[in-house]
Amino acid sequence: MDLTYSYFPGCTLKTKAKDLDIYTRETAAALGVTLVEIDNWQCCGGVYPLGSDEVGNKLASVRALNDAKEHGRDLVTVCSGCFHVLKCVNDDMKNVPDIRDRANRYSQFDEPYQGETKVLHYLELLRDAVGFDTIRKKAEHPLTGHRIGAYYGCLLLRPSGILEFDDPEDPSVIEDFLEAVGATPVKYQMRNECCGGYRSLEEPEFTNRLVGKIFADAKTSGCEELVTACPLCFYNLQKYNGPDKLPVRYISEVLAQALGIEAGKGVR
Amino acid sequence: MTIEEANIREEVLLICGCDVTRCMKCGKCSASCPAYDEFDIKPHQFASYIARGDMYELMQSKTIWNCLGCFACVERCPRDVRPGKLIDGVRQAAVRRRGGTHLQPEDIPSRIDPDTPQQLLMSVLRRERK
Numbered sequence: 518m519d520l521t522y523s524y525f526p527g528c529t530l531k532t533k534a535k536d537l538d539i540y541t542r543e544t545a546a547a548l549g550v551t552l553v554e555i556d557n558w559q560c561c562g563g564v565y566p567l568g569s570d571e572v573g574n575k576l577a578s579v580r581a582l583n584d585a586k587e588h589g590r591d592l593v594t595v596c597s598g599c600f601h602v603l604k605c606v607n608d609d610m611k612n613v614p615d616i617r618d619r620a621n622r623y624s625q626f627d628e629p630y631q632g633e634t635k636v637l638h639y640l641e642l643l644r645d646a647v648g649f650d651t652i653r654k655k656a657e658h659p660l661t662g663h664r665i666g667a668y669y670g671c672l673l674l675r676p677s678g679i680l681e682f683d684d685p686e687d688p689s690v691i692e693d694f695l696e697a698v699g700a701t702p703v704k705y706q707m708r709n710e711c712c713g714g715y716r717s718l719e720e721p722e723f724t725n726r727l728v729g730k731i732f733a734d735a736k737t738s739g740c741e742e743l744v745t746a747c748p749l750c751f752y753n754l755q756k757y758n759g760p761d762k763l764p765v766r767y768i769s770e771v772l773a774q775a776l777g778i779e780a781g782k783g784v785r
Numbered sequence: 786m787t788i789e790e791a792n793i794r795e796e797v798l799l800i801c802g803c804d805v806t807r808c809m810k811c812g813k814c815s816a817s818c819p820a821y822d823e824f825d826i827k828p829h830q831f832a833s834y835i836a837r838g839d840m841y842e843l844m845q846s847k848t849i850w851n852c853l854g855c856f857a858c859v860e861r862c863p864r865d866v867r868p869g870k871l872i873d874g875v876r877q878a879a880v881r882r883r884g885g886t887h888l889q890p891e892d893i894p895s896r897i898d899p900d901t902p903q904q905l906l907m908s909v910l911r912r913e914r915k
Contacts, residue, residue: 528903563907564854567873568800574911598904675856685860711819711855715908718896719888723851727819748902755900 520646522637523585523592524552527599528560534596534748540769541595541639543778548647548655552593555584561602564715572619578606579620583630595639595769597747601672601680604636608679638673638682640690640746640768649697656775659699665771666740666763667691667702668731669709670750685709691744691768698775705738707731712753724753732761744768786838793840793878801874807864808832814858814868823851828858828868835871840878849876850887854912880915887913 530538545552559577566574582603585592594600609616611632621629643652669688677685688709692702710731713724731754735743742764745751754765773779786794798805814828815821826834826846834843843849852872859867880887888909897906 528907533900533902560903560907562911563904564911566911567870568877569802570799596904598908671853671855671857675860677860711853711857713819714853714855715905715912716820716851716853718893718901718905718909719850723820723823747904749904749908752900752902752905 518646520549521551521553521590522642523581523588523590524554525558525561525581525592525594525599525603526554527594527596528563529598529748530596534751534767537595537746537748537751537767537769540767540773540778544769544772544776545639545642547776547778548643548651550642550647553588553590555581555592558584561599561606563598563602565602565605569613569616572616572623575606575609575616576620576623578603579610579624579630582607582610582632582634582636583624583626585634586630587627591635591637593637593639593642595746597638597670597672597745598749600636600638600682604680607632607634607636638746640694641682643694643772644690649693652694652697652772652775653699656698658775658777660695660771660775661699663700664703664739664741665695665700666705666735666738666743667695667708668712668735668743668745668750668754668765670745670747671709671711671714672747674709691746694768695744695771698771700771703735703738703740705735705740707734712750714749714753717753717756721756725757725759728753728757729759729761732757732759732763735763736761742766744771786840790838790840793844794835794838797835797840797871797874797878800877801867801870803867803870803874805832805835805866805871808836808866809864811863813861813863817857817861819855819857820851820853824848828872831868831871831875832866835875840875843875844879844882846875848872849879850913852876876912880913 695702717724
């Protein structure tokens with residue numbers, strides 16, 4: 518099976534979330550997956566532009582989606598924000614004729630883009646193309662005994678009708694992933710609650726309160742650390758300094774540890 | 786409802802594509818909202834305000850800036866009214882009229898630290914300015 522994919526890193530993975538990017542690339546390589554970064558990709562904008570009368574701020578995503586289509590590949594991203602935006606815009610291009618027509622009139626691709634590209638989160642690639650069984654076999658440094666909680670947040674799960682990622686109220690893909698790397702996944706209720714997102718710029722006290730509730734629930738449920746796939750969740754969780762705070766890591770860093778990869782040095 | 790409010794309502798409904806007449810006031814949106822305490826007009830009230838055409842009140846509410854865009858209400862609305870999209874539609878109508886940002890660009894440098902992710906700045910700028 519050809520495991521070559523177009524890859525959309527996104528703005529934050531090039532700067533403040535380099536770990537998420539580096540570990541994703543290195544774990545992919547170790548698992549026989551080729552991620553080809555899209556040429557001249559542009560920032561997806563961070564939040565999906567809900568306005569159905571605005572097309573301009575969806576075009577960066579449309580270009581990336583069309584580039585993957587022209588290469589005949591699925592489009593992979595590991596940032597929850599990029600995944601959410603790319604997938605919602607792709608749904609518009611597939612199902613909303615007005616947005617599709619205007620975006621195509623502006624973009625002038627060789628042939629109109631009509632939502633043909635399949636958008637995948639790295640976790641879906643690991644589950645469906647690589648297989649958690651393969652990861653289990655290759656995890657030579659399993660995280661045995663680590664009690665880890667998955668923090669999904671919002672952007673991976675909702676709206677579930679468009680994202681089709683997992684059950685929005687009782688997700689399990691990160692728990693299955695954690696099991697594959699040898700850890701003990703711990704489910705807690707608030708794993709799909711919002712961390713406060715972009716409000717942390719203006720009102721950090723408010724996001725701190727929300728994050729405090731998430732940590733308290735995770736800790737009470739027996740988690741020793743949390744993993745996430747979202748740089749903004751990661752930031753908001755890291756900035757919390759109240760009681761019950763737990764260490765937080767990216768999913769790809771945990772995978773790298775299990776596969777015996779040190780960042781920038783390949784397999785140890 | 787003034788003529789201007791009727792125009793704003795039309796614009797908001799175009800932006801969000803929601804049908805407020807479907808709301809059955811079950812309150813599931815407000816019960817799901819992680820920012821409920823920060824809202825002056827609650828999610829379940831939005832459909833009624835829009836139906837009545839009280840657009841100025843909505844545009845001056847704290848709610849439109851405090852909504853997290855987490856999609857919990859959109860996900861759980863049993864009538865597909867999607868209150869989060871209504872709130873976002875009103876916010877966009879307000880931003881377009883002011884022609885600027887809620888959080889001014891000069892307010893931003895003092896609020897960032899060495900770890901602030903681009904995703905945060907991009908999200909704020911996209912949501913709060915035209």
